Amino acid sequence: MGYVILVLFIIVLLLLASCVKIVPQANAYVVERLGAYQGTWSVGLHIKMPILDKVAKKINLKEQVVDFAPQPVITKDNVTMRIDTVVFFQITDPKMFAYGVENPIMAIENLTATTLRNIIGDLELDQTLTSRETINTKMRASLDEATDPWGIKVNRVELKNIIPPAEIQNAMERQMKAERERREAVTRAEGEKKASVTVAEGKKAAAILEAEAEKQSAILRAEAQKEKMIREAEGEAEAILKVQQATADGIRMIREAGADESVLRIKSLEAFEKAADGKATKIIIPSEIQGLAGLAASVKELVSDK
Numbered sequence: 304m305g306y307v308i309l310v311l312f313i314i315v316l317l318l319l320a321s322c323v324k325i326v327p328q329a330n331a332y333v334v335e336r337l338g339a340y341q342g343t344w345s346v347g348l349h350i351k352m353p354i355l356d357k358v359a360k361k362i363n364l365k366e367q368v369v370d371f372a373p374q375p376v377i378t379k380d381n382v383t384m385r386i387d388t389v390v391f392f393q394i395t396d397p398k399m400f401a402y403g404v405e406n407p408i409m410a411i412e413n414l415t416a417t418t419l420r421n422i423i424g425d426l427e428l429d430q431t432l433t434s435r436e437t438i439n440t441k442m443r444a445s446l447d448e449a450t451d452p453w454g455i456k457v458n459r460v461e462l463k464n465i466i467p468p469a470e471i472q473n474a475m476e477r478q479m480k481a482e483r484e485r486r487e488a489v490t491r492a493e494g495e496k497k498a499s500v501t502v503a504e505g506k507k508a509a510a511i512l513e514a515e516a517e518k519q520s521a522i523l524r525a526e527a528q529k530e531k532m533i534r535e536a537e538g539e540a541e542a543i544l545k546v547q548q549a550t551a552d553g554i555r556m557i558r559e560a561g562a563d564e565s566v567l568r569i570k571s572l573e574a575f576e577k578a579a580d581g582k583a584t585k586i587i588i589p590s591e592i593q594g595l596a597g598l599a600a601s602v603k604e605l606v607s608d609k
Contacts, residue, residue, distance in 0.1 A: 324349045324358065331397040333360040343397045362397040366458060369408060373466060374416045376423040378431055385466040386423070388415055390446065396454030403453035411450065415460070418445045428467065435462050 325348050326332050332344040336356045344358075351357070369392070373385040390411060394400045404410045422441050423431055431438070439460050447457040467475070 318353050322351050322353050329364045331362045331364055332358045333397050333401045335359040360401045362394055362400060364394055366391060366393045371412050371415055374419060376420050378423055378426060378428050380427045382428045382471060386419060387463045389461045389463050390415060391459040392455050392457045394454055395456045399454030407453055414446060414449055418442050438462060
C-alpha cells in the first residue's frame with residue numbers, strides 16, 4: 304500500500320512539473336485546451352492545466368532568412384533565365400502563423416516564385432539585369448501583403464543570382480569585351496589629343512618667349528646704338544668746341560701780339576679748315592673771309608710776276 308502511494312505521489316509530482324513552462328526570449332508558445340486555441344504565451348513562467356492544456360506550437364519570433372533554389376522565369380523578350388531569391392521575414396502574430404497556413408515556408412517559396420515570374424514577365428532581359436533594386440522592392444511589397452493573413456512580415460527580398468542562358472552569357476561577354484576595347488581606344492585617343500595639345504601649347508609658349516626675347520634684344524641694341532651715337536656726337540661736339548676754343552685762344556694771343564685784321568681772318572679760315580677735318584662736303588665761309596682769300600690770291604700772283 305505504501306508503495307502505491309509513493310508511485311502515485313511521483314506521478315502527480317511529474318504531472319505538476321510538466322504543467323510549468325518557461326518561455327525563452329524571442330519565442331512564443333501557442334496553447335490549446337481540448338484542441339481549441341487557448342492563448343499565446345510570451346516570455347516568462349507559465350502554468351497550464353494538466354491533461355486539458357497542451358503547447359500546440361513553439362514559434363521563433365526572430366527574423367529568419369530563407370534561401371530559395373533558382374526558379375526558371377521568362378522575360379518579356381522570351382529569354383529563359385534562372386533566378387534564386389533570399390527572403391528575410393519575421394513572425395509577428397503567432398496565432399495566425401499557427402493556424403493561417405499549413406506549411407508557411409513552402410507557401411512563401413511558392414508565392415515568391417509566382418511573384419517573381421509576374422514581375423520578370425513584364426521586363427526585357429536588359430531591364431532585368433539592371434533593375435535589381437526595382438524588382439526587390441516590388442517583390443517585398445507583394446509578399447508582405449500576401450503573407451499578412453499568415454502573421455508573417457516580409458522585411459526584405461533580394462535577388463541572389465540571375466543566371467541567363469549560356470549563349471546569352473557569351474554574347475554579353477563579347478559585348479563587354481567590345482565595350483572595354485572601345486573605352487580603351489577612346490582613352491588612348493584622348494591621351495594622344497591631350498599630349499598634342501600640350502606639345503602645341505609648349506611650342507606656342509616657346510615661340511612667344513623667343514619673340515619676346517628678340518624684341519627685348521632689339522630694344523637693347525637700339526638703345527645701345529642710340530647711346531653710342533649720342534656719345535659720338537658728344538665727342539665730336541666736344542672736339543669742335545676744343546678746336547674752336549684753341550682757335551679763339553690763338554686769335555686772342557695773335558691780337559694781343561699786335562697782328563692786323565688780315566692775319567686774324569687767315570687764322571679764322573684755318574680754323575674752319577680744321578673744323579671741317581676733311582669730312583664735310585660743304586663749308587659756308589663768311590664773305591669777309593672770301594674777300595681775304597681773293598686778296599691772298601692776288602698777292603700771290605704779284606709775287607710770282609716779280
